[in-house]
Amino acid sequence: MAHGEGGQLTHRLIQEVFAKAFGRGLETGYDAALLPGWEQIIVSTDSFVVHPWRFPGGDIGKLAVVGTVNDVAMRGGRAAYITAGFILEEGLPLSDLASVVNSMAQTARGAGVVLVAGDTKVVEKGKGDGIFINTTGFGPLLPGAALSLEAMEPGDVVIVSGTVGDHGGAMLVARSGGELLSPVESDCASLHGLAADLLAACGPAVKMLRDPTRGGLATSLVELAEDAGLDIEVEEAAVPVQEAVRGICELFGLDHLYLANEGKLVAIVREQAVDTALQVLRRHPLGKEAVSIGRVTGRGGSLYLKTPLGITKRLERLPGLQLPRIC
Amino acid sequence: MPEILEAFQDAKLSRDLLTMVRKLAAAYREKHGRPMALMEVCGTHTMALARSGIREAVAGEVRLVSGPGCPVCVTSQDDIHRMQVLAAQREAIVCTFGDMMRVPGREGSLQDTRARGGDVRVIYNPVEAVAIAAANPNRPVVFFGIGFETTIPTVAAALVEAERQQITNFYLFTAFKLVTPVLHYLLTLGEVRLDGLLLPGHVSVILGEGDFTFLADQYRVPSVISGFLPVDMLGGIALLLQMGIRGEAQVKNAYPRVVRYEGNPTAKGLVSRYFVPADTKWRGIGIIPGSGLALKPQWEHRDCRYRWPHLWQLEEDTEIAGCRCGEILRGVITPHQCPRFATDCTPVDPVGPCMVSSEGTCAAYYQHLRLAGHREKG
Numbered sequence: 001m002a003h004g005e006g007g008q009l010t011h012r013l014i015q016e017v018f019a020k021a022f023g024r025g026l027e028t029g030y031d032a033a034l035l036p037g038w039e040q041i042i043v044s045t046d047s048f049v050v051h052p053w054r055f056p057g058g059d060i061g062k063l064a065v066v067g068t069v070n071d072v073a074m075r076g077g078r079a080a081y082i083t084a085g086f087i088l089e090e091g092l093p094l095s096d097l098a099s100v101v102n103s104m105a106q107t108a109r110g111a112g113v114v115l116v117a118g119d120t121k122v123v124e125k126g127k128g129d130g131i132f133i134n135t136t137g138f139g140p141l142l143p144g145a146a147l148s149l150e151a152m153e154p155g156d157v158v159i160v161s162g163t164v165g166d167h168g169g170a171m172l173v174a175r176s177g178g179e180l181l182s183p184v185e186s187d188c189a190s191l192h193g194l195a196a197d198l199l200a201a202c203g204p205a206v207k208m209l210r211d212p213t214r215g216g217l218a219t220s221l222v223e224l225a226e227d228a229g230l231d232i233e234v235e236e237a238a239v240p241v242q243e244a245v246r247g248i249c250e251l252f253g254l255d256h257l258y259l260a261n262e263g264k265l266v267a268i269v270r271e272q273a274v275d276t277a278l279q280v281l282r283r284h285p286l287g288k289e290a291v292s293i294g295r296v297t298g299r300g301g302s303l304y305l306k307t308p309l310g311i312t313k314r315l316e317r318l319p320g321l322q323l324p325r326i327c
Numbered sequence: 328m329p330e331i332l333e334a335f336q337d338a339k340l341s342r343d344l345l346t347m348v349r350k351l352a353a354a355y356r357e358k359h360g361r362p363m364a365l366m367e368v369c370g371t372h373t374m375a376l377a378r379s380g381i382r383e384a385v386a387g388e389v390r391l392v393s394g395p396g397c398p399v400c401v402t403s404q405d406d407i408h409r410m411q412v413l414a415a416q417r418e419a420i421v422c423t424f425g426d427m428m429r430v431p432g433r434e435g436s437l438q439d440t441r442a443r444g445g446d447v448r449v450i451y452n453p454v455e456a457v458a459i460a461a462a463n464p465n466r467p468v469v470f471f472g473i474g475f476e477t478t479i480p481t482v483a484a485a486l487v488e489a490e491r492q493q494i495t496n497f498y499l500f501t502a503f504k505l506v507t508p509v510l511h512y513l514l515t516l517g518e519v520r521l522d523g524l525l526l527p528g529h530v531s532v533i534l535g536e537g538d539f540t541f542l543a544d545q546y547r548v549p550s551v552i553s554g555f556l557p558v559d560m561l562g563g564i565a566l567l568l569q570m571g572i573r574g575e576a577q578v579k580n581a582y583p584r585v586v587r588y589e590g591n592p593t594a595k596g597l598v599s600r601y602f603v604p605a606d607t608k609w610r611g612i613g614i615i616p617g618s619g620l621a622l623k624p625q626w627e628h629r630d631c632r633y634r635w636p637h638l639w640q641l642e643e644d645t646e647i648a649g650c651r652c653g654e655i656l657r658g659v660i661t662p663h664q665c666p667r668f669a670t671d672c673t674p675v676d677p678v679g680p681c682m683v684s685s686e687g688t689c690a691a692y693y694q695h696l697r698l699a700g701h702r703e704k705g
Binding site: 008009012172175176237250253255307308309310311313316318319321322323324325326 | 336338341342345370371374378379380381383384398399424425426451452473474477478555556557673674675685686694695
């Protein structure tokens with residue numbers, strides 16, 4: 001089970017099973033793929049198995065559109081078309097399904113993507129968890145986008161578009177029945193506009209984009225550092241986090257750096273372009289709290305965190321999902 | 328309230344406190360010829376000390392010994408085995424906290440039991456198990472009750488809910504642990520020198536400062552109840568060093584924003600309504616008299632012991648072969664002294680529970696101290 005949580009076990013599964021069987025090991029370093037022969041088309045696929053399927057700030061339908069739109073955007077593309085596959089568990093109320101599908105349609109309209117193909121399968125009761133959705137998005141590469149791991153170099157700056165851990169925090173409150181906790185909404189949102197603005201303004205000065213979903217900011221940056229073969233150092237105190245999310249983390253014994261985000265991006269930007277990048281991001285409603293949190297420091301391949309006490313520690317992927325403490 | 332909490336996250340205050348701790352630690356060493364040895368009793372402290380960098384920052388100056396405060400880690404192998412046997416019989420639904428799923432048992436973990444067809448479900452809150460029982464009226468639903476004084480009232484709340492809704496198929500397996508009996512045990516045993524105790528903030532919210540005064544009165548050990556932010560922990564360590572230098576032994580409450588002298592009487596009342604103290608077996612320690620809880624006789628219709636007595640006739644088997652979690656839990660060795668640490672025992676492939684749990688000492692060292700090449704000195 002923990003193989004699906006975005007940590008060490010997921011990484012091992014991808015490297016040892018999928019990359020080995022399917023080849024094209026290099027493309028595992030990106031959230032979406034350029035199609036060989038059709039170099040201007042980006043494609044990405046993602047499956048959604050979130051529980052509970054409705055949560056503060058969204059539901060599985062919205063997430064299924066947003067997740068794929070964002071993966072395409074993080075590769076410098078703009079999703080234009082999307083396909084959806086549903087796996088429904090027998091007994092799912094039709095009203096629930098209608099609510100999820102309406103939410104998908106509304107989110108797709110907002111993101112400017114058109115649903116072009118779909119499929120539905122029903123499995124026996126007990127063989128699924130209500131509703132599973134797979135989506136695949138396609139779209140053109142944006143002019144000016146020149147994202148590449150190879151372009152990253154020491155001195156580049158790490159920018160995050162806003163507070164981290166909002167989605168993970170919201171899911172935790174939803175799962176634990178935390179009526180007493182401060183309300184936290186998932187940040188679930190389509191990042192295509194934010195990414196496009198940034199790429200239009202900064203062009204090739206934007207070296208890489210990632211959306212830190214499962215495994216959170218820390219896992220995304222560990223992956224970037226490894227994929228690029230460069231060390232990244234993050235200043236813990238600079239990472240924005242909502243007070244409510246910080247409170248939830250203290251209560252449950254979790255680390256906000258590893259909590260999922262569904263509406264934030266991380267950008268690696270050339271130092272000279274940082275001011276422009278931050279201005280552009282902050283002008284967009286989804287990037288108001290954009291801030292630089294660290295930089296690429298040298299050859300290597302590790303992520304380092306400088307804590308407020310002045311201690312520098314190396315961070316790694318977690319083995320699997322973070323679980324609330326018991327004591 | 329937010330402004331108050333902000334002060335506890337103040338980076339400058341933390342760094343100033345760290346400087347103060349270092350000065351006091353040097354004065355202690357000067358006086359006693361060795362660093363002060365402090366046990367952090369709670370697994371959350373173990374993780375927070377490692378994560379914040381405090382453990383590294385004071386290495387060699389203060390000796391921080393991790394204690395038996397990780398609920399998953401101290402759960403005995405036999406109790407895990409009982410739950411696995413029960414789940415494997417396919418009659419009951421077993422509900423447990425997530426960390427427990429991956430602890431290796433005699434025949435794999437509860438996760439393996441589930442993969443082989445047993446119905447084992449991860450829940451975040453004991454009341455969820457009551458809801459599962461309500462949704463599955465034809466099957467017994469068992470909650471694997473682990474945890475310390477902090478968790479036990481939430482289980483009592485689940486029992487209140489089951490009684491109120493008259494849900495007859497909800498059962499409890501009691502493997503709870505109590506903090507004060509294990510402190511008595513460790514201090515009487517004297518296996519590890521302890522010059523002071525950093526007491527668990529969360530447990531103290533329930534128990535209150537008053538329940539810990541025996542540490543000063545009976546054992547003459549300076550003790551401080553502390554919260555979990557760097558400012559809290561450094562402040563607590565500074566108070567312990569001051570007492571150590573002066574040769575004083577008191578129990579101080581350095582977490583007064585949530586801990587009262589009398590604790591939480593409502594939670595205590597709820598616990599005593601359902602439970603009585605009982606002997607229980609701790610991993611790596613054995614049976615400590617009165618260190619656990621059993622359901623009172625009037626709640627025997629909720630008690631696994633009455634419904635499935637055969638689980639207590641299983642052969643008992645103490646520990647995982649070659650695993651030194653027991654010594655880690657008693658503070659006798661640090662993870663770096665275990666030859667399996669970070670070699671064949673890792674969070675992905677754990678050998679023992681201390682590497683599995685988010686409150687486990689080995690997991691804390693692995694995640695935060697392994698790569699720094701850090702070695703505990705002193």
